[in-house]
Amino acid sequence: MGMLIVANWKMHPRTEREAVALARASDAAGVVICPPFPFIQAVGTSLRKAALGAQDAAPGTIGPRTGEVSIGELKALGVRYVILGHSERRAEGERDAQIAEKVRSACAEGLTPILCVGEPASVRAKGLAAARDYVKRQLSGDLKLVGSPKSKAVRFFIAYEPVWAISTSGGRRDPSTGQRANETPADAARMATLIRSLATSRRLPVRVLYGGSVNAGNIAPFLARPEFSGVLVGGASIRARDFKQVLRSARQ
Numbered sequence: 001m002g003m004l005i006v007a008n009w010k011m012h013p014r015t016e017r018e019a020v021a022l023a024r025a026s027d028a029a030g031v032v033i034c035p036p037f038p039f040i041q042a043v044g045t046s047l048r049k050a051a052l053g054a055q056d057a058a059p060g061t062i063g064p065r066t067g068e069v070s071i072g073e074l075k076a077l078g079v080r081y082v083i084l085g086h087s088e089r090r091a092e093g094e095r096d097a098q099i100a101e102k103v104r105s106a107c108a109e110g111l112t113p114i115l116c117v118g119e120p121a122s123v124r125a126k127g128l129a130a131a132r133d134y135v136k137r138q139l140s141g142d143l144k145l146v147g148s149p150k151s152k153a154v155r156f157f158i159a160y161e162p163v164w165a166i167s168t169s170g171g172r173r174d175p176s177t178g179q180r181a182n183e184t185p186a187d188a189a190r191m192a193t194l195i196r197s198l199a200t201s202r203r204l205p206v207r208v209l210y211g212g213s214v215n216a217g218n219i220a221p222f223l224a225r226p227e228f229s230g231v232l233v234g235g236a237s238i239r240a241r242d243f244k245q246v247l248r249s250a251r252q
């Protein structure tokens with residue numbers, strides 16, 4: 001299996017027309033496009049090579065949950081992947097217990113979860129050991145309800161996204177230089193190893209992605225690390241030109 005490049009469009013673009021144009025420009029094998037809910041159907045019908053993903057989903061199929069979109073409904077629209085536990089959803093108050101339900105439901109319905117974990121700046125400021133403990137706690141909460149899969153095929157992705165490295169976050173200052181700090185591929189890879197071993201100890205085979213300000217200029221050293229099976233891209237996925245460059249750099 002090649003590298004997976006997940007495009008998380010968040011609340012972009014403005015119109016269905018723009019969404020379809022961006023989808024066509026981004027349509028490539030190994031890509032998962034995660035549009036906002038209102039554009040899922042139109043984007044889904046315009047993709048030929050890329051897979052369709054969602055940015056979140058409520059567990060189950062139908063039920064009394066005003067304003068939610070269920071995993072079953074998304075599946076019926078051709079969605080194959082679902083981002084769960086993104087830090088922006090956690091910032092809205094989503095808890096590990098809710099994420100665990102969603103993860104369980106996605107697995108039960110046959111959608112591939114892309115579970116996001118990662119420490120905030122305040123935790124990373126205390127050092128890598130503190131960040132590891134934080135991610136360990138997130139994973140033990142979020143994976144609590146998944147059993148080991150019957151098939152050997154890996155249908156579970158975990159994206160390590162240090163919250164402070166996300167392009168729209170406030171970032172983190174390097175204490176020695178005072179400059180905005182970026183995650184290094186080496187530190188991220190160490191976290192990926194921890195994530196994989198924690199999942200494996202639950203008999204859950206996973207592939208690990210990296211996310212956080214990934215763009216055409218910095219993607220190569222992350223993809224060069226054997227610990228990573230791909231990346232999750234936010235800001236650099238919402239303009240066709242930027243995303244094409246990301247794909248070009250990923251192929252090199």
Ligand code: PGA
Nearest residue numbers: 166167212213233234235
């Ligand atoms: P970014 O977003 O690439 O803009 O940092 C990644 C994400 O939030 O998933």
